[in-house]
Each structure stands twice: as structure tokens, then as C-alpha cells.
Amino acid sequence: MEGARIARLELRRKDLRFPFPEGLEARAAGRRIVALGRRAKYLLIDLDDGTTIISHLGMSGSFRIETGPVTDAPGEFHHARSKDEKHDHAIFHLEGPAGPSRVIYNDPRRFGFMDMAERTALEVNPFLFGLGPEPTGNELSAAYLARRFAGKAQPLKSALLDQKNIAGLGNIYVCEALWRSHLKPTRAAASLVTKTGRPTQQMELLVSSIRDVIADAIKAGGSSLRDHIQTDGSLGYFQHSFSVYDRESLPCRTPGCGGTVARIVQAGRSTFYCPVCQK
């Protein structure tokens, strides 16, 4: 996709969760993609005119890539548009050195959305403004989190899910990171900060667990659930290595623990944890 020219951006409906921004198709047409980036859970597509397309997959969105000319043969198969295909909402028709290809945005539940902004004004885009540091970079540290969590009675789970504290952690990875660091999700965020505002030992452990969870998930190819798939159509398989997420009533996987995974609801989201080894 990088380096390719967008022959046409085809929007097959006027909105996802929000309307597509005014003039998106016209702005994208004929432009070259100079870079692909990511911030938190937003995909950033940099065009050669200084525009950046901002795309979020929501909960059920995915991109898939098709190469070669369109094989939309007329005739008997035309009526048989697959269930999946009807949720193809945006199609980037690309022209690259290797010929035509398409990058297709599919989103059955339409919780995703797209926006566009001038690259020079990205930080003030409403979706990107105020996001915390990436969990994979040096900016995330125990000392930083201690500053953010000091004095907060908010449950640890909710604080970690807050994108203003750390950008890009979702429900699954927060549950997994807390389990790895043996921390109870209902603890106050401030309980990992000393009276003098320094991170506790447990905070250090939490930060390294967050890094490890993300690294392991990337290595394993992502966490797509159920019908949610990879760009090549295969299922992400990190879901097979969840330690607590979606394991209610199953044995805790901490060696020698013997506990049973519980499910509670915090701020309207499911939290899975082991009441025995997470304290």
C-alpha cells in the first residue's frame, strides 16, 4: 500500500459510525500514499498532498487486501454476494508497480470510522488529542504511570483502559496484563504509588507485563475473535493464548494457583481475573 497511488476511493455508504468526512473521496483520488502509521488504535494513511486519513476499526472492522484486476464477473455468481462482502464499506483502489490492487475496509458492526486531517494539525484532531503514550515506547514508564495514578481512587482496570493514560490498550490486554502482574483489577490506581509519589515494585511489574502482553500478541498475530480476521483472511491466534480473558469458570493458569477465573463488570466492561492469585 505504501508508495501506491489511490486511483479511486470507493465509499459504498455515507457513514460508518459517523459520516465519512466531506470530500474524502475527492481528496484521496489520484494521491500517492507516502507512509502508513499508527497512533493508539488509529491507522494513519499519509497522502502526498499533506492530508492524513485517520481510520479506526472499531470493534469488528478489518482491512483485507486483494491483488490483481477486479474479478467481479457478471452472471451467475453476481447475486451471490457473500455475507462478508455486504459489509465492505470502503475500497481503496490502488495502482502500484505490480499492478492494481484493492485494500478493503470491512466492518459488520460499523463501530469504526474514518476522518481526515492536515498532517501538520494531527495532534489537535479530536480523536487523537490528549492520547497517552504508546505502551511499546520509552515514554511509558513506572514513574510516568505513578504520576498519572497518584491520588486516584479509580479502579486499576479502568485507569489502564483510559486512553489518556496509555494509548492503545483494550479490554483484553488490560485483563491479561493485570493477570500477569498478579494485580486485582478492582484495586485503586493510587495503590501502586507510594506516599512520596513514586511507583511501587508492583507498578514496575505492571509496566513490564503490559509491554510483554503487547509484544506477545503482536508475535502471535493479533487477537481477532470469532469471525474477525487477518488481512490474509486467517484468524489471529493470540486468542488461543489468553490466560484469563474469556475464561470464566476455568482454572487459573498461574502455576500452582488452583484458583478459578471470575468475571465481573467494571464501567460496563467485562473483567476477567483470578480472585486467588491477583491481589
Next chain:
DNA sequence: CCTTGAACCTGGGCGC
């Protein structure tokens, strides 16, 4: 300020 809850949307799974 902090915290919770509803809304957005669809399809899969389950109980009857």
C-alpha cells in the same frame, strides 16, 4: 472534579 452508564450496530449463541 470523578465515575458510571447509555448510545452506537450487528451477528452469534443460547434458552425456550
Next chain:
DNA sequence: TGCGCCCAGGTTCAAG
């Protein structure tokens, strides 16, 4: 077989 209900994912916004 089908209907109705609940649930999942992420983010914003309104209300307590």
C-alpha cells in the same frame, strides 16, 4: 425452526 434476549468489541457524550 424461530423468536427474543444477551453479549462482545471501542469511544464519546450525558448524567449522577
